[in-house]
Amino acid sequence: MVRLPDDSTRELSAGSTGIELAQAIGKRLAQAAVATVIDGVESDLGVALVDGAKVSIITSDSDAGRHVLRHSTAHVLAQAVVQLFEGAKFSIGPAIEDGFYYDFDLPNNKTFSDQDLVAIQERMQKIVEADQPFVRAEMTTKEALKIFKDQPYKCEIIERVTKGKGDSSDALEAGSADAVSVYRNSESFVDLCRGPHVPSTGRLGHFALMKVAGAYWRGNEKGPMLQRIYGTAWESKSALAEHLHRLEEAEKRDHRRLAVEMDLLSFPQELGGGLAVWHPKGGIIRKLMEDYSRERHQNGGYKFVFTPHLANAHLFETSGHLQFYKDGMYPPMEMDNGTYYPKPMNCPMHCLIYRDRQRSYRELPLRLFELGTVYRYERAGTLHGLLRIRGFTQDDSHIFCTEEQMADEIASLLDFVLSVLRRFGFSEFDFKLSTRNAEKSVGSDEIWQRSTDALQEALNRHGLQYTVAPEAAAFYGPKIDIDVRDAIGRKWQLSTIQCDFNLPERFGLEYIATDNARKQPIMLHRALFGSIERFFGVLLEHYGGAFPTWLAPVQVRVLAVASAHDEYATKVVERLVEGGYRVDQLVADEQLGKRIRASKLERIPYILVVGDDDVSNSTVGVNPRGGDVRRDVPLTDFMNQLSIDVGQAKSVS
RNA sequence: GCCGGGGUAGCUCAGUGGCAGAGCAACCGCCUUGUAAGCGGUAGGUCGUGGGUUCAAUCCCCACCCUCGGCUCCA
Known part of the structure; x- marks a missing residue:
């Protein structure tokens, strides 16, 4: 019998594991499950549940679940690098916000190139396809040091943890002083880790390697410089795509880029x-x-x-x-x-x-x-x-x-x-x-x-x-x-x-x-x-460069439909300038659509278009940033609207 | 400061050991336009700076400057 988060209980046969519990609850849950929490301790899905324990299932679309995915993907990265680069030493590879990284030390001070990244990512996909199990084992310090005898960074972590000098990042890697835990993916690849991990690499796959960077071992400026590979990993193809899209959007807002574009x-x-x-x-x-x-x-x-x-x-x-x-x-x-x-x-x-x-x-x-x-x-x-x-x-x-x-x-x-x-x-x-x-x-x-x-x-x-x-x-x-x-x-x-x-x-x-x-x-x-x-x-x-009207360098731009209306446009500009606004005008020596487009790219809050009707009726056509065009607006009405907009410091976006 | 990438026209970027290229922008014409790119033409470069290799360097090498991604740092 185990107790679920909603305080209900469920009977399971003795020795049942987290994955069996998830299957018993529902197929969907079993598919999304990546780990369990047993009496407050995050554990692998394959761990047997204790009678009377309080159990919850971590699914891949939760923060904790993504954390497990990302950390597991980091292990796959390490395995791929070790396979492709003989003599590579691997140090630590935690999950971070939106992804993970892993730090490596390559022989002869070699560094990763962008092409290397492509090859590593391909190799990672193969490891995912191979659906290798993550097999946990606990062992003594001595045994662990033997397994990692060619991995000096791992040995250093093991020694720190067992001497009680480990910090939180060490603990994440190795577990506690009582027992060192490792996860084995294959005969040839085993990594020091506290876990938990997904049951097998087949559960992963929606990831991308992002960039290479130098990083000091243990953050120490005087220590050795390692090669860090950053990646991102998600529970689904669409979640990965959304993340990459968000990055693109953020890049468009980069203030350095906007400062050049907008001549600031x-x-x-x-x-x-x-x-x-x-x-x-x-x-x-x-x-x-x-x-x-x-x-x-x-x-x-x-x-x-x-x-x-x-x-x-x-x-x-x-x-x-x-x-x-x-x-x-x-x-x-x-x-x-x-x-x-x-x-x-x-x-x-x-x-x-x-x-x-x-x-x-x-x-x-x-x-x-x-x-x-x-x-x-x-x-x-x-x-x-x-x-x-x-x-x-x-x-x-x-x-x-x-x-x-x-x-x-x-x-x-x-x-x-x-x-x-x-x-x-x-x-x-x-x-x-x-x-x-x-x-x-x-x-x-x-x-x-x-x-x-x-x-x-x-x-x-x-x-x-x-x-x-x-x-x-x-x-x-x-x-x-x-x-x-x-x-x-x-x-x-x-x-x-x-x-x-x-x-x-x-x-x-x-x-x-x-x-x-x-x-x-x-x-x-x-x-x-x-x-x-x-x-x-x-x-x-x-x-994103679209400053609210009270801050916009140019608040209003006036465009005449044709040269015949330029004179009226100038009058509109004068009225607005008298009203204390920052206004300019593009004369009609170019197509109206082109002038509108140029003004939109400058993110001007209001574009006014004036033609025959406006000249005769003292109106303007108002094309606001992010809003719909209104024709035949009396200029006085527009000025009232503008004054409210500026006073309220409201962004028209 | 450390590791790695980069610097070519105003902007975004191609390119090559032997005359320097495109699109957009600019300028000049034509077009006179009703809500996000009309057409044609012209001009624009110390290829970041300095040194080296070479008959010849924007390209290869070295140093420096600036910049980008990280690490470290941030009163």
């Missing part, structure tokens, strides 16, 4: 890596973003400040940034009166503004705001369009407050941040609390505890779900990071709210409290866009 900005090679110039069309969008940000900050009680791009090295010694981030800073300029660095952040300068004179508790919270441009020497291989760039502008704010004010201030900051993000079309957020990394931080335990508690309290007060990222804090304090979900469900980290007791200490910041005592303020670091460049890149991908 560029990265001239002559400028150097990771440095962008903004073209007029990108520039107007950026200006609108900045204008909106300034307006909100003005209304939010922030004081605007400006600071220079360079500072004397002493400043960054005081702040501690030189100690922690010297490698990430542009190199120093030696001058006759000292050494100067381009600033990699704005906070120390804001501290100097605070410290310039004596402060009273009556001034707190003091909220300083700056669109501050900073320079960081990101390592060459890490640059990525606007998302990782060397010169960028932060919408940076530092709030100096008392410890008593801190929790309220953080709570209202959360409101402020979310309200601004919503205006830019984001509605789903994930929150992450990053805590102290003892090796990369300054300050006392007590201080860290107090600031972590304050952040936590603010999140709880808003009833927000959040995850904890251990040891991911900045060196000076813990933080809340806010991820947004974009239009196609991808997560982007944008905003950050950081608590800092350390910079006030280092800079000797003080205020005079009600009791006339000198006290140290708390400093909150806060960036909402993060960097304007990065935020812009995320917005570009979020909207």
